[in-house]
Amino acid sequence: MKTRIGVLLGLLILPLLISAAPLKPGHDAVASAHPLATQVGMQILAQGGNAFDAAVAVSAALAVVEPYSSGIGGGGFWLLHLAKDDHDTFIDGREYAPAAASASMYQDKNGEVIPGASLNGPLSAAIPGEPAALVYLNKHYGRLTLAQDLAPAIKLARDGFPLDRLFHEMIANRVDKLKQWPAAAAVFMPGDQVPPAGYLLKQPDLARTLELIASKGDAGFYTGELAKAMVDAVRANGGIWSLADLRDYKVIERQPLVGSYHDMRIVSAPPPSSGGIVMLEALNILSGYDLPLLSDVMQKHYIIEAMRYAYRDRAEYLGDPAFVKMPLPRLLSPYYAAGLRVSILPDKATPSSDLAPVLAQAPESDHTTHISILDKDGNRVAATFTVNFRFGSGFMPPGTGVILNDEMDDFVSKTGVPNGFGLVGNSANAIAPHKRPLSSMMPTFLVTKDGLAILGTPGGSRIISMVLLGTLDYYRGGDAESIVSIPRYHMQYLPDAVYYEPDAFTPEAITGLGKMGYTLRQTNPYGNMQAITWDYKSGKVTAASDPRDIGTAIVK
Numbered sequence: 001m002k003t004r005i006g007v008l009l010g011l012l013i014l015p016l017l018i019s020a021a022p023l024k025p026g027h028d029a030v031a032s033a034h035p036l037a038t039q040v041g042m043q044i045l046a047q048g049g050n051a052f053d054a055a056v057a058v059s060a061a062l063a064v065v066e067p068y069s070s071g072i073g074g075g076g077f078w079l080l081h082l083a084k085d086d087h088d089t090f091i092d093g094r095e096y097a098p099a100a101a102s103a104s105m106y107q108d109k110n111g112e113v114i115p116g117a118s119l120n121g122p123l124s125a126a127i128p129g130e131p132a133a134l135v136y137l138n139k140h141y142g143r144l145t146l147a148q149d150l151a152p153a154i155k156l157a158r159d160g161f162p163l164d165r166l167f168h169e170m171i172a173n174r175v176d177k178l179k180q181w182p183a184a185a186a187v188f189m190p191g192d193q194v195p196p197a198g199y200l201l202k203q204p205d206l207a208r209t210l211e212l213i214a215s216k217g218d219a220g221f222y223t224g225e226l227a228k229a230m231v232d233a234v235r236a237n238g239g240i241w242s243l244a245d246l247r248d249y250k251v252i253e254r255q256p257l258v259g260s261y262h263d264m265r266i267v268s269a270p271p272p273s274s275g276g277i278v279m280l281e282a283l284n285i286l287s288g289y290d291l292p293l294l295s296d297v298m299q300k301h302y303i304i305e306a307m308r309y310a311y312r313d314r315a316e317y318l319g320d321p322a323f324v325k326m327p328l329p330r331l332l333s334p335y336y337a338a339g340l341r342v343s344i345l346p347d348k349a350t351p352s353s354d355l356a357p358v359l360a361q362a363p364e365s366d367h368t369t370h371i372s373i374l375d376k377d378g379n380r381v382a383a384t385f386t387v388n389f390r391f392g393s394g395f396m397p398p399g400t401g402v403i404l405n406d407e408m409d410d411f412v413s414k415t416g417v418p419n420g421f422g423l424v425g426n427s428a429n430a431i432a433p434h435k436r437p438l439s440s441m442m443p444t445f446l447v448t449k450d451g452l453a454i455l456g457t458p459g460g461s462r463i464i465s466m467v468l469l470g471t472l473d474y475y476r477g478g479d480a481e482s483i484v485s486i487p488r489y490h491m492q493y494l495p496d497a498v499y500y501e502p503d504a505f506t507p508e509a510i511t512g513l514g515k516m517g518y519t520l521r522q523t524n525p526y527g528n529m530q531a532i533t534w535d536y537k538s539g540k541v542t543a544a545s546d547p548r549d550i551g552t553a554i555v556k
């Protein structure tokens with residue numbers, strides 16, 4: 001009897017022991033796409049803030065130093081882990097469509113999609129979610145006051161900071177877009193010139209807007225003078241926002257999507273992001289192959305096919321859960337994955353045209369941002385947020401300093417017509433009043449018995465394939481540096497082509513994949529991943545910012 005109880009206890013306790021993480025890493029770590037924002041995060045942590053305060057501060061700082069990627073005129077997702085409760089949660093600060101939006105709003109009277117209509121100017125802007133998300137994050141999870149969390153961003157906006165090379169290039173590449181909107185041009189092209197690197201860029205209007213949020217919370221942005229200024233300017237320039245749209249916007253706290261790959265637990269973004277679902281479906285397909293035993297070409301073949309099938313289901317099924325019923329249990333079922341696996345041939349690419357009759361184009365260049373944060377107590381944040389394309393809609397309501405997003409382009413303007421990222425879809429992601437556009441952003445935690453990783457990246461439709469490759473790398477034992485550095489390749493079902501970075505495929509892989517029937521297209525390096533890992537046994541924390549860009553990561 002005793003032995004039996006002993007065995008029973010052992011069986012009960014064993015899994016606890018296996019999954020027991022040391023309680024605290026004892027290190028703070030921040031990885032972000034801009035050195036000044038990373039510094040802000042470390043400063044807030046040193047001041048006694050927790051990872052959630054740091055996330056608010058870094059997000060707000062990025063709105064100032066990297067406004068072409070994200071900002072308070074945009075939205076995003078903040079994935080949190082609360083160490084003391086061992087609890088994960090997800091803050092959905094995604095924009096929603098204005099109430100006056102409609103499924104065909106970007107089509108002309110013949111039903112043709114008007115090129116660029118969902119990408120430029122106030123009509124392309126959805127109602128921002130980032131201000132509400134930051135206020136919520138601070139209020140429910142932070143240790144410092146909102147004013148403390150926002151202070152570094154306000155200072156950077158008011159006192160200015162030296163323009164970096166990347167920012168200079170972003171302005172230079174978007175001169176046409178910015179010139180259309182005088183308030184944006186006045187800030188980013190003073191004297192009608194693209195300012196040189198090193199120029200002290202001050203954004204006093206943005207500083208005032210941030211101060212309003214710091215002192216009044218949601219009300220500072222979503223009601224009152226600022227809201228009126230934004231709505232008036234949007235409407236005067238062809239947009240359809242109303243005061244009620246702003247007033248009614250709410251952050252949604254959701255349960256993260258949880259799945260696994262072999263014995264690794266994956267915590268990622270649920271709908272209205274497609275990222276978690278698509279990655280888990282792809283990993284379910286891949287878990288039926290013994291990848292490490294396969295040749296390099298065969299591994300790539302199966303990974304590309306898994307991407308193809310999973311991205312296809314994104315196009316067919318996914319959208320805002322408040323508006324569409326999605327067959328998520330089926331998409332995430334191992335039996336469904338097994339069925340898909342059967343149709344993947346070992347020696348041949350599957351033409352995407354065998355899967356569904358829609359057309360698409362190549363993805364374009366883009367921007368967004370990701371931050372990864374771990375504090376010494378073990379709280380963590382992965383967050384990806386955006387104004388969508390570089391400088392979003394390009395539109396800045398005068399006097400606000402806020403660049404509005406062009407997130408409406410993440411909806412389907414017409415079934416089968418690709419959006420700016422070449423993504424297609426159907427009515428599941430059609431435009432509707434107060435609906436959230438389907439996203440690919442997927443802040444993610446990976447947890448094994450030996451440690452964990454915090455990761456994510458911008459990159460539009462390529463976000464999902466990047467996080468998938470990063471996940472497989474971590475599973476193979478990669479640290480933060482390796483996760484952000486590994487060469488990337490991408491397939492999104494349509495267009496039926498594999499995009500790859502110069503170092504992603506060996507000459508043998510190029511020949512081998514070519515023989516299987518793949519169309520291979522080399523691209524410039526892409527993505528801007530930020531990752532942190534914590535190894536329980538050694539206690540080592542690693543943090544890294546994508547070497548393709550200017551970001552930094554600090555561990556202390």
Ligand code: DON
Nearest residue numbers: 366367368439440458459460
């Ligand atoms: O939510 C999405 O999927 C897109 N709006 C993200 C845009 C993006 O990542 C642009 N970045 N490079």
